[in-house]
Amino acid sequence: MPDDAHPLSIAEMPVQRPASPATAAEARGRFFNTGNGFNVQLPAVPDRIFTDEPMRALDPATPTGLIACDISGELACAFPATTPLVLAHYARIRSGESLETDFNASGVIAYAITGSGGTRCSGEDIAWKAGDLFVLPGGAHATHTAGDSDAVLWIVTNEPQLAFENLRAPASGKAPTDVVHYRGGEIMRQIDLLYDVGRGENIAGSALIFSAQRQEATRNILPTLTAAMNSLPGGAVQRPHRHNSVAVSLIIKGERCFSVIDGKRKDWAQWATTITPPVAVHSHHNGGNEMALFLIIQDGGIYYHARAMGFEFAEQPDA
Ligand SMILES: [Fe+2]
Structure with missing residues (x-):
């Protein structure tokens, strides 16, 4: 009988x-x-698809605080994680109250779901309202204060990436991003521009990709994370494709919309966070009449840097 002392193959050898x-x-x-x-x-x-977390964040009974979409147990990660390199949270901030954040990340991406308020970070103040997106440098303390009504933010970081290597966030002034604010009206103006100009079928969809002065050369928002506002007109289908980056998405608007992931249908819910696993063939479908919008954060920058994005159009397998 093979045993530890006499294995049949090197595969059975203990450490x-x-x-x-x-x-x-x-x-x-x-x-x-x-x-x-x-x-x-x-x-x-x-x-x-995370639906309990947004339900709690949108519940007026929920106190000011963060709610993480944490499946670290399932992923066998020793730190909070939505995916191996990305952590998504919802933040509820009650009217007139403040939420202090100190993420151990290289950068922080936030989208205002409801309400309005302000964020103070790195000596700058921004005033945001529902529909706005903003980016904060990692390693910088931030104070988020809600205005006249309660506010809910969707906040995504690369905390798991730093935790994986036991790294600390960049020192003050050393993060790879400044404070950047994209107003909702400007986001929609930029999306309209994409439709005015149009595209060929060889382009993967009509998504607005966010970048900033410091990251303009990379065409990303952060060295590792990418952020895109994807859109899908009523009745449209985004052509099936795959890539090695994971997608963590916030469903902003999309009645009767669903994704098909490796042949399996996944119905959308407003304000849910969804995970599209890496390498999976996925397509997005709008069965309604209105334009669908979903904000997609990917760990795409790390794959671009490694020359390993692996993007390709693909056929959906049978479920
Ligand atoms: Fe995709």
Whole structure:
């Protein structure tokens, strides 16, 4: 019988240790091989829709605070995570109250779902209202204050990316972004422009991609994260495709809309956060008459940098 001492294959070998370490540093060595330590399999990123978290965030009874879309247990991550590199939260801020945030991230992307208010960060003040998007430097303390009515924000960071490497957020002034504010009216003007100009079928959709002065050369919003306001006219289908980046999306508007992910239908719900797993074939479908809008955050920058985005149009498999 094969056992640890007499395995049939290197795949069955237990972890190996040095035979006669002379120092503590030598004793810390461990050895695996192509059979048991290569092509490591971790729990897959699930095709998930978070609806309880937005329901709680939009409930007037919920106090000021953050609600994370955290499935770290399912992902076998030792830190809060929506996907291995991305963490999405909802923040409810009661009228006249403030929420202090100090994310251990390189940058913070926030979208105002309801209400209006202001954010103070890095010595700058911005006044936002529902429909606005803003970016804050990671490692900078921020104070978010709601105005005359309660406000709800959707806040996405790369906290899991830093936690994975046990890194700390950049020192003051060293983050890869400044404070950047995109007003809702300007976002819609830019989307209208995309439709005025039009596109060919070889372009993956009509999404507005957010960038900023400091990240203009990368065409991203942050080195790792990308942010896009995707749109889908009534009756339209976004052509099936796949990419190696994960997508964490906020459904802003989309009656009778759904996605098909690896052949499986996933119905949308307003203000839900959805996960489109990496590599999965996905298409988005608008069965209604109104333009659908969904804000997509991806860990795309890391794949662009690694030259490994793996984008391709693809056919949906049978469910
Ligand atoms: Fe996609």
